[in-house]
Amino acid sequence: MATTEIRITGFGGQGVILCGYVIGKAASIYNNQHATMTQSFGPEARGSACSAQVITSDERVLYPYVTAADILIAMSNDGYTMHKDSMDEKGILVYEKDLVTPKKLGKDMKAYGVPATRIAEELGRKIVLNIVMLGFMGAVTDVVPMEALRKAVQSSVPEGTEELNLKAFDRGCEYGLDLKGKGATKTQEKAAL
């Protein structure tokens, strides 16, 4: 596999940066690839638009920023609106179903939605929504092997929260596999909106 450009967007406090960190760590530490993560945020930490970028590759990443996202993970509508036009024409949109309303996609694009916040709330902690998103992304894309992602979640979350986070990861993953199992294509997914 060549190079995959991933952008994660949301608002500060949703765990956007951790989400990028986990993907990069999964690829570089647990899957022996190169992975470069960069982040951008405003001077204010919480509530403002926030985004992380990860580039995974079999070779060293020389240009560290996303130019055309192969995968856009959107956890807020603002973030989605801001970055939807910089997606690759074959890009995959992975979005928080209750927070993001996708517009018409390009003909070769795919979109997969998950109610990550609701799932996280069912688990008792809204804060793990980013990990639900990660599990879901792992299931609907093939950017990093699921096992590598899971290991990266386990080794990246605060001590004592591993069980909850892994549960969140697995729930996101199940939702994604279920959606794929139903043969969800772009049109079906749109119909489900």
Added chain:
Amino acid sequence: MKAKPENVLTGSHYLDGNHASAEGAIAAGCRFFGGYPITPSTEIAERISQRFPRIGGIFVQMEDELASMAAILGASNGGVKSMSCTSGPGFSLMMENFGLGIMMETPCVLVNVQRGGPSTGLPTLPGQADMMQARWGSHGDYEVIALAPDSPQESFELTIHAFNLSEKYRMPVLIMTDECVGHMTEKVVIPSADEIDLVERKYTDKKPGEAWPYEWNGKSIPPMLPVGKGYKFHITGLTHDEKGYPVINAEAQEKNVRQLIDKVKKNADDIIWLEEWDTDGADIIVMSYGISSRVARPAIAKARADGIKIGQIRMITVWPFPEKRIRELAGKVKAMVMVELNHGQVYLEMDRCAAGQCVTAVVGHSGGTVHKPDDIYKVIKDVVK
């Protein structure tokens, strides 16, 4: 000597450049950090403040950058390896005491995670526009050593290297990184302690009462005097003699300043560290450092694919400038291009050394992001015409 195992976090980690730099400092045996938080350098201070209490280091958040620089000089003279980190506005404030460190010949390391300037500029975005300030920012005449990492892995390695150079040449050493590398997270492989070579401080072997703090002989670097072991000595920012006391005349000035300059100039070959690709037989050479040297590579590859004979020099050491190598290459190539996140600072040095032997150009940038490889490619194509 080798690093101590308890200081080295051996293994593969996913770290940003700032955290990696903090780990490099700890591996090098740094045990005092005095600093004042400023974006985008804060993660260095943050990690050190968390790690130091467990390993017997002292972290002090100082009242400002003037005090931070002064504190690390004091700590170093007290016998501990010391460092600080900052960015643009803080770097300006540190300049006066940076000069004091140069004059007192005090080993320490200062990391400048460059952001966009002037003034408060762009706190969260990259720049490389403090390069000439690093060279000439404090008053007076002196030489500096400045290193520029292009990745978190190199941030780790060059921080250790900076400590080694600072001890070897008995002077403050600068790491001129930038926001992009500082906040970029990648795999950092930390080797085992026995694979890390450290330069330990050279102390005098003379007895108290027989040794002076600056025994200049024009050849070797004078050993320092230890504190708390019966040596009574004086050091100052005023022009001084070998005894460390002020001597206010032209002869003393000549001897003192000559020492500060010669120890770097005469050892330039040892200090300068370049990475070169395809420079032999090249028509055009692209020079750069830090993040810019990394984003230049796709542009160079593209130009090479067009059939252009192109080479690259990556300056790991920016100061002292590789004068000798540039003069030599300028006579053999048609053009040299500098890529940097400013409008031509280190370019001036390259142009000076090329001395009209070849065409020179700069791919400038105001900062806030890194160059797009295509912008570099366009300048290469223009220069070839």
